[in-house]
Amino acid sequence: MRIVRSLEGSEISYGNRNLARTIWRNRYVYLLLIPGLLHIFIFSYIPMYGVLLAFKDFSITRGILASPWAGLKHFERALGFGKFWQVFFNTLKISFGKIAIGFWVPIVLALLLNELKNRLFKRVVQTIIYLPHFISWVIVYGMVVSIFSAEGGVINKLITYFGGEPVNFLIEPGAFMGIIYGSEVWKGAGWGTIIYLAALSGIDQELIDAAIVDGANRFQRVIHINIPSIMHTVIILFILRIGGIMNAGFDQIFNFMNPVVSRYVDIIDTYVYQLGLVQSNYSFAAAVGLFKSVLACALLLLVNFLSKKFTESSIF
Amino acid sequence: MKRRTSESTYSKIFDAFNIFLMLIFCFLTLYPxxxxxxxxxxxxxxxxxxxxxxxxxxxxFDNYIYLMSDDTFIRSALVTVFVTVVGVLYNMLLNVTAAYGLSKKNLPGYNAIWGYVIFTMFFSGGLIPSFILVAKWLGLMGSIWAVILPYGVNVFNMIVLKSFFDTIPSSLEESAKIDGANDILxxxxxxxxxxxxAIATFILFFSVDRWNEWFNVMLYIQDAKKYTLQFLLRQMIVRSATQVTQGVSQAAVEEYRFMIGIKMAAIVLATLPIICVYPFLQKHFVKGIMIGAIKG
Structure with a gap:
């Protein structure tokens, strides 16, 4: 027996007959749910069944069922393979690097934007800094090339103009990593401010007025009012970011990468693509991909648990 | 009194410094x-x-004139428009209907349906099984539908949309129901x-994703006539730049340099629609994201 609210708003309880009636009354709601749920079944659940091929010696002509079982062979092979650990640690390194370099930028930017007094100026700045979010990584790479390339990039043209030797930033591992992190901040920092600005705009004006009466200066107000009021959002976003650590940014790295630097930036996702769809090593690639999916899932469950514990709100 | 003036002086210095910082940040954003x-x-x-x-x-205007008379470029622009229009319609159809259904918390079986949807955010089969599904089981290899269909549902967007629907007072629906309207109506x-x-926000978000699509084209499309703009750009920019960084031949380098104006013009044309549309929707999507944020 469950309690539901009837149309008139009063509470009624129902048994089997009434359950059937409730379902019938909501038939159009189910009808509306069907297309989306069916799509999720086809494009999310069938591939979950497809992970079976990680445990088989899959050949595309035979199909999953007819291919012979391979047990954990592919997993054992991956874990004993130097390249696998290289891409695994690259994934962690790049993800943590992006957090360390990029996570605080939108927070500081939002706090500074919030201090702007001229509303028109503030809006223009916002419009400008949100823009890169909408640009694809393919195009961002075009911009990177036009600035950093050894063949006619702005910086190298300036270097040669002043009589220096051109530097190929795109194959210099240190410079290349700098470009990865820098372009990530360039693309995402402005967009990242939206959520913090939303939290800042929710601050009670009375609280600010009270602080002014108490003689708090602007700096003190930011420290004691603004920062605490966005702390909750900061923690949730940080936890979410940790949960997504297995995704180091396929679109960016796949487009930016070149063979010279690949051993520093090859991540699990680019490795799976290379193994499976370039070398047609489907089962091995699926095993590496499954390893990542399971790890990512465990991480998400963990951070969801943590967020429930610390913020009393479950993310999912 | 004295303290007050000095404080407001600091405050003014800070304001000037802040404006200066913002101008630098805007310059860094716009320069590329x-x-x-x-x-x-x-x-x-x-x-x-x-x-x-x-x-x-x-x-x-040579580079633009060249592109405008280039069949490959024009065709992939048309393919991209097709993918965007059809894809976004498909997105909105699936996500709006499902989000509306998910906003009915009293529906029998609701928890099971919610779990079924949310589970896909935690676990995915990964790239290889999805590729096998589209290429082999659905038989869409080489078809433009392989580019459009897989991104039909975006569970995250669906949930944000659902939480927007949650904020609508149910009294509105109930009075319509008494008048005999069904849920679809x-x-x-x-x-x-x-x-x-909210709808406008998600049309924008889905449009940008569709417009920027290149990955599925790389996976499933061999025929250059079906390339989207972003994939064509990828072919033009990424491939040649990789060749040049490896220093293949002087001729390749020369050609690369000579082509740069055309490539940059292609980037400008491919980015223009986004730049033109999005400032007008800014107010909406900021609101849309805030609703998502409040929902947490």
């Missing part, structure tokens, strides 16, 4: 765009001789019209 625009309008010889090229001395006649800011 500006650089590309400048190269696309400059002559090849000026591109070579003028290192900064902030303002080309001679503005030429209510969605179309009442819910969608009053959710226009």
């Amino acid at each position: 765009f500006w650089n590309i625009i400048a190269i696309s309008f400059a002559t090849y010889s000026e591109y070579l001789s003028n290192p900064l090229l902030l303002f080309p001395k001679k503005v030429v 209510i969605l179309v006649k009442i819910i969608i019209p009053i959710s226009m800011p």
Whole structure:
């Protein structure tokens, strides 16, 4: 027996007959749910069944069922393979690097934007800094090339103009990593401010007025009012970011990468693509991909648990 | 009194400094765009001789004229428009209907349906099984539908949309129900019209994703006639740049340099629709994201 609210708003309880009636009354709601749920079944659940091929010696002509079982062979092979650990640690390194370099930028930017007094100026700045979010990584790479390339990039043209030797930033591992992190901040920092600005705009004006009466200066107000009021959002976003650590940014790295630097930036996702769809090593690639999916899932469950514990709100 | 003045002086210094910082940040954001625009309008010889090229001395339209008469470019622009329009319609159809269904918390079986949807955010089969599904089981290899269909549902967007629907007072629906309207009619006649800011936001988000699509094209499309703009750009920019970084041949380097104006013009044309549309929707999507944020 469950309690539901009837149309008139009063509470009624129902048994089997009434359950059937409730379902019938909501038939159009189910009808509306069907297309989306069916799509999720086809494009999310069938591939979950497809992970079976990680445990088989899959050949595309035979199909999953007819291919012979391979047990954990592919997993054992991956874990004993130097390249696998290289891409695994690259994934962690790049993800943590992006957090360390990029996570605080939108927070500081939002706090500074919030201090702007001229509303028109503030809006223009916002419009400008949100823009890169909408640009694809393919195009961002075009911009990177036009600035950093050894063949006619702005910086190298300036270097040669002043009589220096051109530097190929795109194959210099240190410079290349700098470009990865820098372009990530360039693309995402402005967009990242939206959520913090939303939290800042929710601050009670009375609280600010009270602080002014108490003689708090602007700096003190930011420290004691603004920062605490966005702390909750900061923690949730940080936890979410940790949960997504297995995704180091396929679109960016796949487009930016070149063979010279690949051993520093090859991540699990680019490795799976290379193994499976370039070398047609489907089962091995699926095993590496499954390893990542399971790890990512465990991480998400963990951070969801943590967020429930610390913020009393479950993310999912 | 004295303390007060000194404080407001600091405050003014800070304001000036803050404005200065913001201007620098805006410059850093805009410069890459500006650089590309400048190269696309400059002559090849000026591109070579003028290192900064902030303002080309001679503005030429050669690169744009070349692209406009290039069948490959025009065709992939049309393919991209098709993918965007059809894809976004498909996105909105699936996500709006499902989000509306998910906003009915009293539905029998609701928890099971919610779990079924949410589970896909935690676990995915990964790239290889999805590829096998589309290429082999659905038999879509080489079809433009392989580009459009897989991204039909975006569970995250669906949930944000659902939480927007949650904020609509149920009394609106109930009175319509008493008048005999069914749920589909209510969605179309009442819910969608009053959710226009959220709907517009998601149309924008889905449009940008569709417009920027290249990955599925790389996986499933071999025929160059079906390339989207972004994939064509990828072929033009990433491939040749990789060749040049490896230093293949002098001829390749020369050709690469000579092509740069055309590539930059192609980037400008491919980015223009987004730049033109999005400032007008800014107010809406900021609101849309805030609703997502409040939901947490």
